[in-house]
Amino acid sequence: MSNNQYFKGIDKIKFEGKASDNPLAFKYYNPDQLVAGKTMREHFKFAIAYWHSFCGQGADPFGAGTQNFPWDSNSDPLQAAKDKADAAFEFITKMGFDYFCFHDYDLIQEGNSLAESEKRLETITDYIKEKQKESGVKLLWGTANCFSNPRYMNGAATNPDFNVVAYAGAQVKLALDATMKLNGENYVFWGGREGYISLLNTDMGREQDHMARFLTMAKDYARAQGFKGTFFIEPKPMEPSKHQYDFDAATSIGFLHKYGLQDDFKLNIEVNHATLAQHTFEHELTVAANDNMLGSIDANRGDYQNGWDTDQFPNNVEETARAMMVFLKAGGLQGGGVNFDAKIRRNSTDLEDLFHAHIGGADTFARGLLVAEKVLNDNAFSSFIQNRYASFNDGKGSQFEQGKLTLQDLYAIASTNKSGINAISGKLELLENILNNHI
Ligand code: XLS
Ligand code: NI
Ligand code: NI
Secondary structure, eight states, X not given: OOSSSSSTTOOOOEEOOTTOOOTTEESSOOXXXXXXXXXXXXXXXXXXXXXXXXXXXXXXXXXOOOOOOGGGOOSSHHHHHHHHHHHHHHHHHHHTOOEEEEEHHHHSOOOSSHHHHHHHHHHHHHHHHHHHHHHOOEEEEEEOOOSSSGGGTTOSTTOSSHHHHHHHHHHHHHHXXXXXXXXXXXXXXXXXXXXXXXXXXXXXHHHHHHHHHHHHHHHHHHHHTTOOSEEEEOOOSOSSSSEESSOSHHHHHHHHHHTXXXXXXEEEEEHHHXXXXXXXXXXXXXXXXXXXXXXXXXXXXXXXTSOSOOOBOOOOHHHHHHHHHHHHHTTSOSSXXXXXXXXXXXXXXXXXXXXXXXXXXXXXXXXXXXXXXXXXXOHHHHHHHHHHTGGGSSHHHHHHHTTOOOHHHHHHHHHHOSSOOOOOOOOHHHHHHHHHHTO
16 A cells, blocks of 8 residues: 555656756646636646546457556456555646545445445545545545436436436435545535437436426535535536537526426536537536636546547647636636546556646646736737727716616617717637637
């Protein structure tokens, strides 16, 4: 159980700055550096995703896993889970990150019965609680994997069979218990199977009512146990379902409001889910932020030549800078952080690749943040949007905003307008240049 068992020869990753040629050092992510009034560490609350980094073997629909993780060799599920926890905590500590995120059965293999699973979770969370104490590593959020087991092939909370809904309820109860035991700051619902393959066999309205009922029960249970954190819905339009009910930020916000869940739930926005929904990352963040729903981020990126959830590590500085502009304007995240929901490629098979991936991801976010701060402080840029809407600042425009005009008033104003309508440039090329000049 030493702290230097799996990633031998790699020390704690340090910030060395842009001039460093050490591949195992941060070039931009300097945890203690102040940006816009907070340290980078506080802005981001970087988290490691247990599933991609320590469970995912690199299997794809065309072939078996390629990874030979040394923590995966024990055939006893409890010992294997402990070995994995040792590897995870060694890694997180060496990265210098403060947080991790998990699904229940990332921590330990699901048992053959609910009772067996419960016992296993009990044991492994005891072990992980100790590791948290030793290392100071915190839990950003927990969640339940209600999508992998075949019992969920027709959905979990939205399954047409009540017995499956009840089973999912039991599983979420145990996942909430585990999250609270490990002092989780938040809890996530991602509904991979909460959707449909065809409306020929689906009562969508009834399924959505069921989902809302289920979320309400989960929230009520956790609150009754004293859980103070935030619940996050993680929107995604499809995959594995053909159509998922939490399609995108706007759809999810509408759903939460319809069922009165908007005060306890916020959104966890994932980059690659935004692009799958034909949106940009900055679009989804903006929709969430406008409704005060920007809870947390799952950081990754898609591949723009194909259309699935490739979950690559972030490395696009411009995309991240645009996102960080929204992030800074919104005043950061409501309780969440930046979780690297990303995986190394199937043919990245050296243990150190996991370090390169997370170093690059953290540096990309740090660069994005630094660029965003500069752009927002650039008067040529920030005054532009304000001026663009100046016609609403006083006179009839201001009365319009305040709800003091009728449609007939608009008719009268348009009819008597002597100066006509002038072309006002949107100046996009200029603004793009300003952004690029700060990169
Ligand atoms: C899958 C999701 C998943 C959630 C947690 O696409 O991103 O990993 O983050 O269940
Ligand atoms: Ni995803
Ligand atoms: Ni995710």
